Structure formats: C-alpha cells, structure tokens
Amino acid sequence: MTTFDYQLFVIGGGSGGVRAARVAAGLGARVAIAESYRYGGTCVIRGCVPKKLLVHAAHFLDDFADAAGFGWHVPPATFSWQKLIDGKNQEIARLSAIYQENLAQSGVTVLHGTARLVDAHTVEINDQQVCAEYILIATGGKPFLPNIPGIEYAITSNEAFNLTSLPTRVLVVGGGYIAVEFAGIFNGLGARVTLSYRGEQILRGFDDDLRQHLHDAMGKKGINIRLRDEISSIEQRSDGALDVVFSGSRNETQTFDAVMYATGRVPNIDGLGLARAGVELENDGGVRVDQYGRTSVASIYAVGDVTNRIALTPVAIREGAAVAQTLFGNASVTVDLPVVPSAVFSQPPIGTVGLTEAEALERYAEIDIYRANFRSLRHALTERNERVLIKLVVDAATQRVLGAHMVGSDAPEIIQGLAIAIRLGATKADFDATLAIHPTSAEEFVTLKEKTTRRQHS
Numbered sequence: 001m002t003t004f005d006y007q008l009f010v011i012g013g014g015s016g017g018v019r020a021a022r023v024a025a026g027l028g029a030r031v032a033i034a035e036s037y038r039y040g041g042t043c044v045i046r047g048c049v050p051k052k053l054l055v056h057a058a059h060f061l062d063d064f065a066d067a068a069g070f071g072w073h074v075p076p077a078t079f080s081w082q083k084l085i086d087g088k089n090q091e092i093a094r095l096s097a098i099y100q101e102n103l104a105q106s107g108v109t110v111l112h113g114t115a116r117l118v119d120a121h122t123v124e125i126n127d128q129q130v131c132a133e134y135i136l137i138a139t140g141g142k143p144f145l146p147n148i149p150g151i152e153y154a155i156t157s158n159e160a161f162n163l164t165s166l167p168t169r170v171l172v173v174g175g176g177y178i179a180v181e182f183a184g185i186f187n188g189l190g191a192r193v194t195l196s197y198r199g200e201q202i203l204r205g206f207d208d209d210l211r212q213h214l215h216d217a218m219g220k221k222g223i224n225i226r227l228r229d230e231i232s233s234i235e236q237r238s239d240g241a242l243d244v245v246f247s248g249s250r251n252e253t254q255t256f257d258a259v260m261y262a263t264g265r266v267p268n269i270d271g272l273g274l275a276r277a278g279v280e281l282e283n284d285g286g287v288r289v290d291q292y293g294r295t296s297v298a299s300i301y302a303v304g305d306v307t308n309r310i311a312l313t314p315v316a317i318r319e320g321a322a323v324a325q326t327l328f329g330n331a332s333v334t335v336d337l338p339v340v341p342s343a344v345f346s347q348p349p350i351g352t353v354g355l356t357e358a359e360a361l362e363r364y365a366e367i368d369i370y371r372a373n374f375r376s377l378r379h380a381l382t383e384r385n386e387r388v389l390i391k392l393v394v395d396a397a398t399q400r401v402l403g404a405h406m407v408g409s410d411a412p413e414i415i416q417g418l419a420i421a422i423r424l425g426a427t428k429a430d431f432d433a434t435l436a437i438h439p440t441s442a443e444e445f446v447t448l449k450e451k452t453t454r455r456q457h458s
C-alpha cells in the first residue's frame with residue numbers, strides 16, 4: 001500500500017484553499033498547504049478587503065460636504081494617499097498573519113513556495129516531491145489584459161492598491177465590478193475619472209434598472225462614462241503621462257496619469273503542471289470539475305476562481321468546505337447555489353439577490369415589478385441630488401419574490417438579510433406582512449403597495 005506524506009495537499013492559500021485545509025484538518029486529516037506569495041489570497045491581499053478600505057476612504061469627501069447641511073462647518077480637508085495605503089498594508093499584514101496562525105492552530109502544515117503537479121498524487125515544491133492522497137488546486141485568478149499596443153503602460157487592480165501617489169487623471173477600462181468600484185474610489189479621493197466600456201451599459205448581467213441608475217449616479221458624481229468605447233493604443237509621453245488613442249467614430253487622443261484595466265480575470269494555472277498530471281480544462285481556461293469539485297483526475301480537486309465559475313469569496317469558501325467534507329467527513333457534499341447575493345461597492349453601492357427582471361421574464365409566464373425611486377431622509381438636508389432605487393421582481397402566479405435589488409447607501413448590508421427571505425421562498429405577501437423599521441430606506445422593501453408593472457413572457 002502506498003504511504004502518502006499527506007492525505008490532502010492544498011495548492012493556494014486563498015479563501016477556498018484555506019477553508020478546505022482547515023476543515024479537512026478539523027476532520028482529522030493530515031493536511032499541508034502551499035502558498036507562493038502571501039496567505040489570504042486575492043480577497044485579503046489585493047481584492048475585497050483592501051478595496052473595501054479604499055471605498056470607505058473615498059466616502060469622506062462627500063460626507064464633509066454633506067455635513068454643512070446639518071450645521072457643521074468643516075475646514076478644507078486634506079488627504080494623504082500614503083497614510084491610507086500604509087494603513088491598508090498594516091491591516092492586510094495583520095489578516096494574512098491570522099490566516100497562517102489559524103492554519104497552524106488547526107494542525108495544517110503551512111508551506112511557502114510555488115507548488116506544481118507532477119502526477120495524480122505528487123506535488124513538487126521547493127525542489128522536493130511530496131505525495132498526497134488528494135490534491136486540491138485553489139490557485140485563484142489573475143487580471144486579464146487585452147493585447148493592444150502600449151498595454152504594458154496600463155496597471156490593473158493589483159498595482160492600483162500600491163500606487164506611490166494618487167493619480168490626477170485616471171482612465172478605468174471595463175464595465176464590470178472592479179472597473180465600477182475603482183472608478184468610484186479614485187473619484188471619491190479627488191481624481192478626475194473617465195470610465196471606458198465597450199458595451200451598451202455598465203455592469204452587464206445586472207438588472208437593467210440598476211445599471212441605468214448607477215450610471216446616472218456616477219455621472220452626477222463627476223465620472224465621465226464612455227459607452228460603446230474602444231481603445232486602440234496607449235503611448236507614454238516623456239513626462240510619464242499616458243496618451244490614450246480611442247478608436248471608432250470618436251477617434252481622439254486623451255492624456256491620463258494612470259490607465260487601469262479591469263477587463264476581467266482568468267484562472268491562475270500557468271506552470272501548475274495540469275497537463276502533465278492529466279487535469280483537463282474548460283474552453284474558457286477554468287479547471288473542469290464536477291459537482292463535488294473533482295477534476296478529470298479522481299484524486300485532484302479544484303475550488304474557487306481557478307474553476308472560472310462564480311468568482312466570489314463566499315462561494316470559494318463553500319466549495320473548499322464541501323470538498324473537505326466529501327473527502328474526510330463521510331458525506332457527499334455538493335455546493336448548491338440557487339441564490340447568490342452579491343454587492344458592487346460602487347458609490348452608491350449595489351446590493352442584489354435573485355433574478356433580474358430580464359432573467360425572470362425568460363423563466364416565468366408573468367411577473368410583477370415593484371419599484372421605488374426616492375431621496376433618502378439623509379439628503380433632505382444636503383445639497384446632494386442622490387436617489388435610492390429599490391426593486392422587487394415577483395412571480396405573478398405564485399407571488400414568490402424572485403429578486404430584490406437596490407442601489408443606495410448600505411444596499412449590501414440590507415440585501416444580505418433579504419437574501420435569507422428569498423432563499424426561503426418568501427412571497428410578496430410575506431414582505432407586506434413584515435413590519436417596517438421607520439425611518440429607513442430598507443423599509444421601502446416592505447411598504448411597496450402598488451405594483452409598477454406586470455410583464456408577460458413574450
């Protein structure tokens with residue numbers, strides 16, 4: 001019988017890998033984990049956590065201005081990018097250390113180095129070969145950059161977190177989560193921001209009303225959004241500034257101090273030895289897995305962004321735990337995700353759960369739409385013309401609420417709670433029977449009396 005060094009060897013110390021390692025160790029397995037950079041992965045080191053800190057920072061300028069309406073006199077504010085980045089770096093160092101400590105305390109062997117697959121049960125790390133009964137690939141993703149002349153002058157979110165100073169003129173390219181969030185961050189901190197997106201409207205895949213509402217709100221905050229836009233090249237000037245050539249009907253050149261591409265992410269698989277071990281990929285480059293996270297090689301599993309399915313931290317964590325429970329917990333655990341709430345930490349933020357109006361129309365014969373668009377009480381005393389949008393999508397036949405969507409302050413905090421109701425199959429009558437908390441923006445979700453429209457599947 002083969003003796004393995006470990007029962008589970010995890011490649012990648014991000015959200016999915018760390019959870020799998022800890023759950024497996026908790027179930028009594030001998031586990032090792034390898035990370036080539038810093039424990040914590042995209043979310044902790046260069047994603048969700050530092051991004052949210054920067055989003056908080058970007059709110060203050062508006063808050064100082066709004067304070068005047070409540071009687072405050074605030075002297076002109078000054079901002080130190082360096083202090084913000086130092087604080088952010090300290091926090092992610094603290095969190096990364098906690099990740100490592102938690103792993104060690106769970107009895108996991110914590111390794112530093114780049115691991116590669118040799119075969120179905122062997123991994124090479126730091127010039128040593130290690131044998132494991134099972135191997136888990138949890139190497140995450142990395143930014144994708146289109147191949148245009150001068151793309152080497154562009155940065156991605158990776159570099160944006162560590163710029164030495166705040167650029168004055170910023171071009172953000174892309175219309176997804178990261179583009180919209182960073183456009184808001186740079187704008188809120190005082191930069192002049194242009195967002196360039198190739199499609200008809202930002203945030204493809206989100207509810208159309210949310211997309212339009214956020215577009216308008218970002219415009220009011222001074223972000224210049226260019227739709228149906230294309231960039232043909234970037235050139236660096238002698239002073240370091242970047243000349244961006246826009247193609248198409250608006251053939252023109254504009255100068256920026258930084259150009260940030262947020263044009264999607266791709267699985268991190270370079271040099272992993274997947275082909276050598278026989279691990280197959282999907283056409284989009286993600287590692288192919290079944291509902292248990294098992295790859296085409298029975299002893300090798302994969303979770304999280306490297307599988308290129310839903311690239312969200314809580315999903316990777318669920319997948320990691322499910323693999324550990326399936327392998328060592330005497331259970332067959334799949335990750336069933338019928339309802340995935342998510343947020344875009346734009347300014348104002350989006351919270352969303354369930355079906356968009358367009359998705360519901362495709363799947364149901366008749367749907368009811370309830371919508372409210374209002375100015376929150378906070379802005380009764382400010383000069384800010386910011387409005388909140390909330391929306392419910394309801395199946396007309398069963399009255400089940402299929403989707404809840406919001407753009408406005410605290411939308412992610414509010415939608416998290418509504419996600420429970422929607423997961424449990426709450427009907428519009430359940431929402432109506434729920435007492436409001438007054439005065440809040442959230443109460444609008446339970447006081448939507450009149451339907452805005454009824455639509456039929458065409």
Ligand code: NDP
Nearest residue numbers: 146174175176177178179199204262263264265311343344
């Ligand atoms: P997204 O897939 O959300 O958006 C990519 C954007 O880039 C789209 O607007 C896409 O346009 C555009 N694009 C793609 N290729 C090109 C190209 N060749 N030229 C020009 N534009 C292009 O990716 P992100 O990078 O924003 O984020 C990656 C993932 O990370 C997200 O999908 C999400 O799962 C996760 N994430 C989640 C966050 C959260 O939960 N708050 C925050 C940040 C990231 P088109 O629409 O036309 O395809």
